[in-house]
Amino acid sequence: MKIHDIINGILIGDRRSIARAISIVEDDEMVIESSEIIKGIYNHTGRAHVIGITGPPGIGKSTMIGRLAKILSDGNNKVSVIAVDASSPFSGGSLLGNRIRMQESLTENGIFMRSLANRGMNGGLSRSTWDAVKILDAAGNDYIIIETVGAGQADLDIVDLADTVIVVLGPGLGDEIQAIKAGIMEIGDIFVVNKMDRDGSFLAMKDIQDSLAMTPQKEWKVPVIGLDSLKGKGYDDLVSEITKHGIFNGSRPDIRLDRFMKEVEMALQAEIRRQYLIEARELLNSKDAIARLSEDKIDPYSAAMKILKSGKAGL
Amino acid sequence: MSGGMYLVDGKNLSLFKDKPIKVLLAKPGIDGHDRGVLVLAKAFRDAGMEVLYAGLLPTPEEVVDTAINEDVDVIALSLLNGAHLTVFRKISELLKKRGIDDIAVVGGGTIPDGDKPKLEKLGITGNYGPGTPLSTIVDHITERASEARAKKMR
Numbered sequence: 001m002k003i004h005d006i007i008n009g010i011l012i013g014d015r016r017s018i019a020r021a022i023s024i025v026e027d028d029e030m031v032i033e034s035s036e037i038i039k040g041i042y043n044h045t046g047r048a049h050v051i052g053i054t055g056p057p058g059i060g061k062s063t064m065i066g067r068l069a070k071i072l073s074d075g076n077n078k079v080s081v082i083a084v085d086a087s088s089p090f091s092g093g094s095l096l097g098n099r100i101r102m103q104e105s106l107t108e109n110g111i112f113m114r115s116l117a118n119r120g121m122n123g124g125l126s127r128s129t130w131d132a133v134k135i136l137d138a139a140g141n142d143y144i145i146i147e148t149v150g151a152g153q154a155d156l157d158i159v160d161l162a163d164t165v166i167v168v169l170g171p172g173l174g175d176e177i178q179a180i181k182a183g184i185m186e187i188g189d190i191f192v193v194n195k196m197d198r199d200g201s202f203l204a205m206k207d208i209q210d211s212l213a214m215t216p217q218k219e220w221k222v223p224v225i226g227l228d229s230l231k232g233k234g235y236d237d238l239v240s241e242i243t244k245h246g247i248f249n250g251s252r253p254d255i256r257l258d259r260f261m262k263e264v265e266m267a268l269q270a271e272i273r274r275q276y277l278i279e280a281r282e283l284l285n286s287k288d289a290i291a292r293l294s295e296d297k298i299d300p301y302s303a304a305m306k307i308l309k310s311g312k313a314g315l
Numbered sequence: 316m317s318g319g320m321y322l323v324d325g326k327n328l329s330l331f332k333d334k335p336i337k338v339l340l341a342k343p344g345i346d347g348h349d350r351g352v353l354v355l356a357k358a359f360r361d362a363g364m365e366v367l368y369a370g371l372l373p374t375p376e377e378v379v380d381t382a383i384n385e386d387v388d389v390i391a392l393s394l395l396n397g398a399h400l401t402v403f404r405k406i407s408e409l410l411k412k413r414g415i416d417d418i419a420v421v422g423g424g425t426i427p428d429g430d431k432p433k434l435e436k437l438g439i440t441g442n443y444g445p446g447t448p449l450s451t452i453v454d455h456i457t458e459r460a461s462e463a464r465a466k467k468m469r
Contacts, residue, residue, distance in 0.1 A: 001467075016415075019386040020467070027334050092335060093360035099381070100370040107377055112384055117335070117365045 003033055007040035013078075013139045015112060022114055025131035031274040035267070038131055041138035046256070048137040049246045052162025054124060054148040054155045054184065059170045060194040061147050063229045066102030069145055071235055072242075073109050077142040081106070081113040082132055084125050086149050092119075098147055112136070124148035124155025130266050133161060159187045160262045163255070164245045166238075168192045169208065171200035185211055188222060190241050196226040196234065220248055283307060336460040338389045341369035341378045343406065346396040351424075351445070355391070358449040359456065375405040382410075382418055388460040388467075392439070394424045400433060407437045417466035419459035423452070 001009075001020055009017020025034040051068075053061050065081055073079040083098035096115035099106075106113050118126045125148060136144050146162060148155040158165055167188035191212070193205045208224050223241050227234040249255055283289060293303045338359055340352050349371060359366045367385055369378055382390050392403055403422055410418065421441035422434055431442045441455045 016383055016413075019384050023337075023386040023467075029334070087335075087365075088360060091361045092363040094335070094365045095356055095360050096365060096367045096385075099367060103370055103373070103377070107380070114384060115365075115367060119335075 003036050003040075007037060010037075010041055010135055010139050011044060018112065018135055018139050019114070021135045022116075022128070022132045025135070026116065026119075026126070026128040028127075028270075028273060028277055031270050034131060034270070038134055041134065044138040045134050046137065048133075048141045048144045049242075050133055050137075050144045050146065050161065050163045051242060052146045052148065052158035052165045053168060054158050054165065054187070055150060055168030055170075055192075055194075056173070057150045059150075059168050060229050061150060061168050062098045062101035064168060064192070064194060064227065065098075065145055065147055066105035067229060067232055067235060068238065069102070069111050069143075070105045070109050071239055072143045072145075073111060078140055079109075079111050079143045079145065080136045080139075080141045081111060081145045081147070082116060082129060082136070083113065083147040084116045084118055084129060084149050086151070087117045087119050089120070094118075112141075118149055122154060123157035124151060125157045125161065127266070127270070130161060130263060154183065156183060156187055160259070163249050164189045164242055166190045166192055166242075168194050169204060170195045171198045171204045173204060186215070189220060189245050190238070191222060191224045192238065193224065193226045194229055196228040197230060201226060220245065280307060336364045336389065336457065337367070337385065337387045338364050338391055338456060338460070339367045339369060339378070339382050339385060339387045340391050340393070341373055341381075342371065342393050343369075343373055343375050343378050344394060344396065344398050344402045345372065346394050346398075347371055348395045351395075352393045355393075355423075355449070355452065358453060362453045362457075364456070375402060375409055378406055379409040379413065379415075383413070383415065387418060388463045389419045389421060389456050391441075391456065392420065392422045392424075394422075397425070399424060399426055400430055403434060403439050404437055407439060417463050419463040421456060421459055423447075 001017070006017045006021050010021055021037050024030050024037060053065060055061055062083065069079045069081055081102070083096070085094055085096045085098060087094045094117035096117060099113060099115055102113065105111070114132065116126045116128060116132065121127050129146065133144055133146070146158065148158050165187050167184055169191065170193060191208050193201055193208065195201060205224050205226055212222050212224070225234055225237050225241065227238065340356055342349060342352055352368065356366050356368050367381065367387065369381055378390065390406070392406065394402060399422060407420060410420070420439045422439045423441060423443045425444060426434070426442045434442050440459060441452065443452055
């Protein structure tokens with residue numbers, strides 16, 4: 001598939017083009033192709049409501065997304081889901097298991113879902129998630145739901161990407177909620193207590209409300225919602241809070257600028273990484289050049305600076 | 316490719332350097348025997364692949380949809396119920412109908428030797444049975460994935 005066809009495909013919502021485009025932005029060595037795609041679609045982005053979902057493992061994020069995506073897609077809204085899973089630090093491989101828990105709801109409602117491995121990036125997302133969201137946005141989605149890795153406290157990158165961050169917690173976390181409040185308790189626009197059918201769920205809601213009451217009041221009052229995902233209870237409240245928060249965001253133009261700053265930073269990182277991967281690695285693999293540096297007794301820092309300044313010609 | 320070179324402990328060649336192979340494991344049809352497929356999922360992950368499992372009882376249509384949305388390199392099918400000729404063929408037909416030639420399909424399970432040439436004619440290779448060393452399967456997937464990759468880059 002040619003880049004030009006992929007861009008046109010994205011704009012008409014063709015799934016194969018969307019899927020291929022996401023693979024391209026996932027590929028570290030295809031920065032040039034990725035940037036062409038993003039350039040081609042950028043003017044068609046900025047319409048979707050991006051919802052980020054984070055919380056500790058096993059709390060029911062995937063199940064909840066299955067239900068939420070279905071409800072949001074009622075009334076002719078287009079919804080897509082991105083789920084990020086962890087890559088193994090030993091093999092680089094990954095088991096992308098979120099799909100299984102939402103498969104049924106996705107198939108029934110024709111919802112596009114894509115699994116991404118975080119490929120060594122900490123913070124709950126993969127480097128490619130930002131561009132993947134742009135692609136789905138340009139494809140005409142009304143809502144894009146992102147599920148973070150779910151490592152708990154450290155999944156904070158979602159703040160930079162999502163319009164609305166939903167933190168999912170559950171009964172039995174008890175005092176842990178106190179412990180994690182420095183990280184995850186600060187990023188939620190909406191808090192959800194899942195598994196309301198279990199013992200201790202009302203206590204959990206109260207703990208979260210207490211914890212939120214101790215933080216300074218902001219313009220947006222953070223709601224705490226109880227969900228029973230088995231029976232589907234509480235979802236009406238959740239959807240209404242998501243809609244309210246979307247309207248609230250509309251009154252804050254500074255969000256877009258913050259987002260843009262983050263995107264420029266990511267693009268810069270990607271380009272530097274590409275240069276490192278392609279140009280510097282070629283140099284590092286060339287034993288002769290490195291041997292010369294070693295014979296000249298040049299220290300590693302100076303050698304690195306030399307490579308940065310003048311590339312291969314410098315050696 | 317040498318046997319199992321991706322499985323050397325502590326020396327995985329793919330770690331965040333190359334684009335990992337993406338593979339979809341599926342048991343399409345009425346077959347709940349998923350122990351083998353779960354063992355494979357772990358072996359593929361340890362070989363540095365990104366692995367999706369379609370869950371139990373997906374339809375051929377769901378398998379193909381998932382493969383497209385996830386843009387996988389390889390679909391790895393497993394059946395132990397004897398319906399492989401019917402169901403694997405259905406999947407290869409669906410792929411053809413949607414104009415997809417850059418996703419490789421491999422098979423496995425309890426497949427009689429007599430059926431293997433029929434499956435290969437459909438482009439479904441491997442067709443390994445119980446007792447096959449994991450490294451043989453990993454190598455086969457790696458080989459088919461690189462063929463599929465070459466087609467994607469056109």
